[in-house]
Amino acid sequence: MAADDKQILSADDFRQRGNKYFISNDFAAAVDEYTSGIKLEPHNVTLLANRAEAYLRLNQFGKTLNDVEIALKHEPGHLKAAFRKGKALCGLKRYQEAI
Numbered sequence: 001m002a003a004d005d006k007q008i009l010s011a012d013d014f015r016q017r018g019n020k021y022f023i024s025n026d027f028a029a030a031v032d033e034y035t036s037g038i039k040l041e042p043h044n045v046t047l048l049a050n051r052a053e054a055y056l057r058l059n060q061f062g063k064t065l066n067d068v069e070i071a072l073k074h075e076p077g078h079l080k081a082a083f084r085k086g087k088a089l090c091g092l093k094r095y096q097e098a099i
Contacts, residue, residue: 009036010040011037011038011040011041011044013037014033014034014036014037014040014047015033015034015037015044015046015047015050017033018030018031018032018034018037018047018050018051019050021033022050022053022054025057027054027055027058028054028058030050030051030054031051031054031058034047034048034050034051034054035051043074045071045074045075045078045081048067048068048070048081049067049068049078049081049084051067052064052067052068052071052081053080053084055067056084056088059091061088061089061091061092062088062092064084064085064087064088064091065085065089065092068081068082068084068085069085072085085098086098
């Protein structure tokens with residue numbers, strides 16, 4: 001690929017690419033794509049929530065919890081992030097907090 005053929009990808013492009021990997025159960029590749037988007041938009045709640053779900057599928061509960069806490073700080077009513085926080089806390093065996 002020639003240098004001038006490279007297109008600049010947006011955070012949403014990385015979200016879409018991550019979603020394709022997620023659908024095909026390649027959660028590690030999905031995490032990589034979502035992470036690239038988060039580097040462009042660190043407070044993108046959708047990307048954080050999506051990466052959190054991919055981390056859940058990889059049983060990386062601490063990383064899940066970190067992402068959902070950032071997401072909820074920026075959007076306290078984000079239901080998917082709140083649900084994933086509960087799942088992450090259960091995965092970490094922090095049941096009282098999950099309740």
